[in-house]
Amino acid sequence: MKRGERFRVGIDVGGTFTDLAALGNDGQEVMVEKVLTTPGHPWLGIRAGLGRMAARGLDMEQASGVIHGTTLVTNAVIERRGARVGLICTKGFRDVLYFGREFRYDVYDPDLVLPDPLVPRASRREVDERIAADGTVVRPLDTTQARVVIRSLLAEDVESIAICLLHSYHHPQHEIVLKSLVREEHRSIPISVSHEVLPQVREYERASGTALNAYVQPIVHEYLQQLEDGLRALGCRCPLYLMTSSGGTITVDTAVAFPIQLMESGPAAGALVAALIGRQAGHASVVSFDMGGTTAKSCVIQSHRPLINKAPEVARQHRMKKGSGIPVGVPMVDLLEIGAGGGSIAELDPVGLLRVGPRSAGAEPGPACYRLGGQEPTVTDANMVLGLISPDSFLGGSMQLDPEAACLVLTEKIAQPMGLKPVEAGAAIHRVVTDNMAEATRVHAAELNVDLRSYSLVAYGGAGPLHAYGVAERLGLSTVVFPRNAGVLSATGLLAAPLAFEFVRSYPAELDAIDLATVNALLGDLESKARGLLQRSGVSEDITLERTVDMCYSGQRYEVATPLPEPPLTHDSIRALKLIFDVTYESAYGRRLAQLPASCLTWRVRGSGPAADRWWRTPHESAARTGGGSAAEQSPQRTRQVFLPGHGPIECRVIAREALTVASDVRGPSLVEDGSSTIVIPPRAAGVVDPWGNLVVELAASC
Amino acid sequence: MTDSRDVAVDAITLAVVGGALDSSIREMTITMRRAAMSPVLAIGNDFSNAIFDGQARLVMQGQDQPVHVGALIFACKEVARYFGDDLSPGDVIYHNDPRTGGSHLQDMTLYKPVFIGGELAFWTVNRSHMNETGGPVAGGYNPMAEEIWAEGLRISPVKLYQAGRPRQDVIDLLATNFRTRRQFRGDLGAQLAACTLAERRLVMLVDHYGQETVQACLDALLARAETLMRGEILQMPDGDYHGHAVVEDDGHGSGDLEITCDVTVRGGDLDIRLNAPPAVRRYVNSYAANSMSAAYLGVLTFVDPTLPHNEGLYGPVHVDLGARGSLINAIEPAPCGLSTNTPLEHIADAVRAALAEAWPLRAGAAWAHACVNSLAGTDPRYGEPYAYYLHASGWGGGGAFWGSDGEPCIGSIGAAGAAMIGDIEMIEQAAPIHVHRYELITNSGGAGRWRGGLGCVFEFGIEDHDATMSQFGDGMKYPAAGVLGAETQFDGERVFKKWILRGPDGEPEPVPLHWAGEVKAGERVLVHCAGGGGVGPPSERDVDAVVADVRGGHISVDRAKAEYAVVLDRDSLEPDRAATESLRARVAASPGPV
Incomplete structure (x- = not known):
């Protein structure tokens, strides 16, 4: 970045990595950085990343805005690390959080588990008051009794107060009085009031969201304070914004008052950038498809905007089952999570039917081909046996994979019992996991009333580009976009969000x-x-x-x-x-x-x-690199024999992504290796690199 | 392409076709939840979806109301037999008659035969609880009916569409018979939309794989389900097992009606023989299909929930409903308005009690019965009539399973947790009532190593108009039964109790089990819902779980000692481990209730 030029910085703190991206305000220059997240003290990781960017010439004094996304809030809820909350509610209704939705999310599962309320019953206190649905005051608030309740909660050392009375979404007068009473009794304790946090009818969702807000407020307050101080110490004088779970941005003050808005802010940024990439490629309606090690995430984007889930939940007891988590209440970008990733384990059920996932080998022990002790065949092992992953180009060549180990475990656990050759077993696993993802996406789309057939797929994540063609074919989509800089997509997405x-x-x-x-x-x-x-x-x-x-x-x-x-x-x-x-x-x-x-x-x-994305309308790929022509002509011809599910044994060209420049075209069957993943381009498909460096592939109509 | 891929196709295509059926069913459910008009469907989720093959065999059932699905197996075959060759693409059939596979008249079923290449390939089916039947009592629960004809309109299989053209005369005939005809048309539209959507998915599936391959997959899925079910039954030791359950009363002095269940396990086969007294004059009789649903439901709660849910599961399950004309194998003219609660729940309870002996590690206790009030009157806010089925007044605790406690306020085993009560704020928007209390009842869950779900207190008032209220169900005399030694001396109090608070001082007037009458402006109704049953001796419950229960208000300090043999300090709620240990040792030495 040139000296004196203004820019904005996006910082995305995820579970494993902290991604940073700086974008010049002229929309031309980008600097990205990736460092390890420092769990427990996320600021340390951020500081390390900013330090590395400073060493590359970034002057934080010139920053005009910092936008931050974090999974801190979600993790605090999942790990139950939040504050001790006292909840004040209408007399007769203290068990609303315990009763929940009175719904079993899997009617045939005897071992079903529902989440424990965030506020234990002893800390849920009733005040004598009642307002009817039409706003009539049935019983006035008894302020004397209310004071007794407040004092008793404070005497028990609660760290945060939540207030949720019936029908307050439209008739908040009693909540307003209660809030001022709490403030009179305690100068500084955080107070979350339901008509401010979530003025929506349905008391279970509203009480749940208000309690969540109170639960994470102290943690978020402390963290954002530290972040602001830290940035200032680095010379940063610009405002700090936070990405909300619905893809907007808010100020630090708002975030501290309503931390519930930050619930899934990192993944929301990923969906925003998929929308942006769709825009660059000229597609208003896209499906993002992010397949990693353990799960795949997809999001439907309509008219350049990710669809919003108005009734999301966190900390699900059963990751893939709706109704097993805690309702959040505030809208969130609608991300579908599927238990299918590179580490998903393939196994045969008692009658020999092939199942893939949701069990995962994760990063440890990982797939068998990692040689870290994994003894079960995974999707990555299947792709290895099929020849789709090269043993020596994984993670940019920094990690050598073992095809023998993959083949051995696949043969023993799947191929022999099914009477198949190893490649056939590999193809079966590849196909089943691809179908699982496509079916889940299709049902999800049905829930959203969306017909996906005119949509394009934007594929990223470590395993996304390998399976994208199969998912697109099953969903009847004809275009797949493979973005550049796929590794730090969420951080760049932060910069695309409007206020x-x-x-x-x-x-x-x-x-x-x-x-x-x-x-x-x-x-x-x-x-x-x-x-x-x-x-x-x-x-x-x-x-x-x-x-x-x-x-x-x-x-x-x-x-x-x-x-x-x-x-x-x-x-x-x-x-x-x-x-x-x-x-x-x-x-x-x-x-x-x-x-x-x-x-x-x-x-x-x-x-x-x-719209902040006007900064992105200019191609950031250096125009000088525009070359065009066939990729095959520009690099030495390499080929590899693979077994491509749906197509059988086939010889593919192998192309390095760095060899591709703007307007390069690529014809299938090809494999494009980019260090973090392999893009599969099937026969009869053709791709071209757009001015932003995205590889846009058209699948053949016959598929 | 190559032969090598064709070898693989069987197992993999099977997985894919099975997955496609599953997602088609899910889409039907989504469509119903979104598009249905009446609260019993839109909030209560009281509907079920199913896909049958061309031979009217159930190949996929949804995660909807377990109470419906067993009955559909028989209903679809009856409908197919009735029309025989007289079916064409674009036909839509409607039906509710219990004599030919219906449950009770409220449950109306829409069938769409799916033709592919001129052949009948599938049926897509939706059964929904409609909020009107056109009988003398709005809603169809008529405690005075002595014959099924007094419960509403019986619909033998009839075409609503003929070859794609609506038979408006027939649709209007139905609508004319129902008080809430606008809602009926809306709900019928939702049923049709769900079945049409699934039809489209199935046609796409066959386009992709070909009818022969798909049919081969269906055969294989049915066969696999049967094999898996036999594998489950093989885990129960061979032998004879027994269970029973009691219907309290038909509302007219019939007294206790006992249903017995004798189960024989031989290898991979399960014989279930049910017996009951002759049919009674009021609405607690069940026709065969509904009783089969109950027996199947009882079995399903014991087997791996991930088994493919199709008709193959029931191949090794042989159910004998006993003599025709009984309470559970009713024939005309027996009325059956309540049969999807009473006696369906009792049949399932009897089967589950017998199976609990056979397979303790999968045992589950009885759930609280449905014991419900519904209200009707003129809503003063709009000057229009309303009818409201108050789930919250009759949804008690779920039964515990071996390994997990029951859930609170979850409703009857027939719904198995698929129906919701809904939020108080929404109930007060929807009906002109005012709710005063909705909170748990300490000690209401059946004691056990795994505790039954709690019941709640639900108190509501009618402020500004007079309404009629009806009361129907079961569970005021006998508690939900615990299993495997879960009984204690306090079980008798874990039942439904209801009062109308009348007069200036709100004197409580008990509401009997089956009742209809007036609730006047300014009066209140107070309901204590029953809890679910427990599993295993309470003195074996984990001490920390008992402490958590006491802190959560689920169990009182006194009952922790009396039922669970756990001693706690009354103020600090800390357990006295030494005292607990010696008390538990004494209990272990003297079997029987604590």
């Missing part, structure tokens, strides 16, 4: 019974909150406001986000809203129920600053 804040509030009502004054006041309030926060974060113009309401036909449980007409709403616009909802519903479910009455539930206003 954005969403404010929500529930006001449930049948459409015909909506009180216009109430709803207009509500929308006005949400809008001024969004504008205010954007302005405080330095955005004064170019603000985009999006207003939606979650609607359903009266009686249904699932709502559809419906765009609102321009405020203020009038009787005419309410009539228009019904039509908009009918159309939105039809496009989602393929039928219109216009004769039925509709209901509104939760109202949302999202304010966002100018």
Whole structure:
């Protein structure tokens, strides 16, 4: 990076690696760095990474913004390292967290486990008050009794207070009084109040989200303080922003007040960058496909935006089963996690049916071919036997793999019992794991009401590029994009996020019974909150406001986000809203129920600053490297005999990714090796390198 | 391509086809949850999906309501037999009659025969609990009915679509018979959407692999399920085992009705012989298909949950329902409105009690019965009639399994945790009631080495209008039975109790098991839900688990000592390990209740 030039830095702290990326404000220059995460003290890893970037000429005094994503919050919940929380709730309802959804996520599993509440029963206290669904005060708040409750909790050394009363999403008056009472009793204890954290109807989700917020607040506060101080000590004078789990960015103050917003901020950045790469390649609708060692993650991106899950959960007891975790309540980028990775173990069930995953050999002992003690055949071993992975180009050649070990274990555990040759067993494993991922993605898409057939796949992660062609074929997708810099995609994704804040509030009502004054006041309030926060974060113009309401036909449980007409709403616009909802519903479910009455539930206003990805519209790959032509012509011809599942034994060209330049074309069957992975390009497919360095492959129509 | 790949195709294609069926079923479930209109489907999830092959054999069942699926095995065959050759692409069939595989009249089933290349290749099927049957009592639970004709409209198999064209006259005939016809049309649309979606998936599957290959896979999947089931049964020692369960009353003084189950295990075969007294005059009778569902459900709770759920599982399971005309093998004119709760739960309980003897390591205790109130009246907020089935008033604790405690407020074994109560805030939006309390009842879970799930107190009031309330189900007299030595002297109190709080001082007036009557503005209803049964002697429960239970309010200090033989300090809630050890030693020396 040239001296004196302004830039922004993205820092993504993951479980294993801390990735850093700096991008010049002219959108032209990038510097990336990867260091080991320092668990327990993530700042140390970040400092090491920034130190290495400084040694390469980066002057932190010139930074104009630092954007940070972290899995700290999620991990604190999974490892149950949060604060001792006291929860104050409405009299008669202290067991809401214990009862949960009254739902068994697998009806036939006798050993099913549900998560323990984050707040034990003894720390859940009731106050005498009650507000009805329509806002009527049934019982006024007994402030004397409330004080006794607060004092007793404080006397028991709780470290954080959560408040969640019934119907407070729309009638918060008692919560407001309670909050001030807590503050009077204790000057500094963190307080999470449900109508501020998550003003949405459904008390279990709201109480759960509020308790989560209180649970992680002290940890997040301490960590962000340390991070801010540390950056300042390095000379950094720019604001620090945090990536939210829904792909927006927020200030440190907001993050400290509502840490629940940070729940899955690292992976959200990965999905954002997939959206960005889709944009570069000219595809508005893409599916990201990130397959690593243990799991694969996918995300559906529509109109350049990752789809959002409005009812996400964390710390699942059963990783792949919805309903087994703790509801978060705040929207999160909708990531599907599948128990399929390079380390997934292949085995035969009692009647000889082949199963792959979700058991994984992980990094230790790892696949048999790592020779670290792995005794079970994995997907990586299968790919090794098929010849798709080269034994000496793994991790840029720094780790030698053992094809013999892979073949041995595959033969003994799978091929012999099934009466197959080793390559056939390898192909079977490759195919089953590919199908698992494709099927899971397809069902997930069905849940989101998305028909994937016109989508493109963006594939990354250590194993993603190996399986991408098979997943794309099974899903009926014709284009696969393989990004460059795949190793630090999340960190660069942080830089692609716009400043954005969403404010929500529930006001449930049948459409015909909506009180216009109430709803207009509500929308006005949400809008001024969004504008205010954007302005405080330095955005004064170019603000985009999006207003939606979650609607359903009266009686249904699932709502559809419906765009609102321009405020203020009038009787005419309410009539228009019904039509908009009918159309939105039809496009989602393929039928219109216009004769039925509709209901509104939760109202949302999202304010966002100018799209940060305008920085990315210029190609960052040096234009001077544009060469074009066939890759095969530019590098010495190398080939390898492989067994390609779905195609059989075949001779593939082997190409080093560094040999590819802008406009290089690659024809299948080829293998492109890039140090961290191998891209499989099947027969009749053809790829070209776009101006940003992404390899865009078109699969043959016949596939 | 090469022969080498064709060898591999069998096992692998099988895995892929099985996976495709599984995801088609999941998509049907998603469609239903999203598109259904009435709360019993949209929140209660009271529906099931299934895929049958061209020979009307169940090849995949969904993770929906276990109560429906066994019955569908018989229903689909009846429907196929009824129409014979008179089926064409684009037909849609509707049906609810218990005499031909229906459960109770509320459960209405939509069948879509799927033709590929002119051949009948599949059936996609959805059974849903509709909130109206068109009988004299809204909702179909009519405690006064003495004949099935008084419970609502019986629908023998009828085509709603003929070769792709809707028979509007027939659809309108049905809708006309139901009070909530708008919801009926919406729910019917959801059923059709689910079955049509699955049809599309199956056609794609056959396009990809060819009908012959797919059919070969289906045959293999059925055969594998049977082999796996035999493998499970082989793990039970050969022998004869016995269980029983008691229906408390039909609401008209029938008194206890005992259902017995004799199980014989011989190698890989399981004989289940059920017996019950003759059918009674009221709605607690069960027709054969519903009783078969109950028996299958009992067996399913014992086997590996990852087995492929298709008809092959039941090949080695031989069920004899005893004499025709009995409570559990009813014939016309027996009414059966309550049969999917009572006696379905009791049949499953009897089977599970017998199997618990055969296979203690998989044993599970009885779950609390469904014992539910529903309300109807005119909603003063909109001036429109409403009917609301209050799950929270009748969903008790789940039974423990060997190795795990039961869940609280999870509902009857027939739903097995697939139906939700929903949030109080949403209930108060949906129905004009006000909920005063919803909290756990200490000591309500059956004691055991693994504890039964807790019941709750649910108290609600009607502020501003008069409503009619009905009460139906079971579980006010007998608690959910524990197994393998889980009984204690306190079990008798772990039952449903209900009162209406009337008058200026709210004097409690007990609500009997089967009842319908008025609740007036300003009155409240107080419900104590039953807990689930425990597994194993309570004095063998892990001491730390008992301490955690006491701290969590699940068990009182006194009961920890009296039932679990664990001594705790009343203030600190710390266990006295020495006292506990000596108490437990004494209990071990003198068998019987603690």
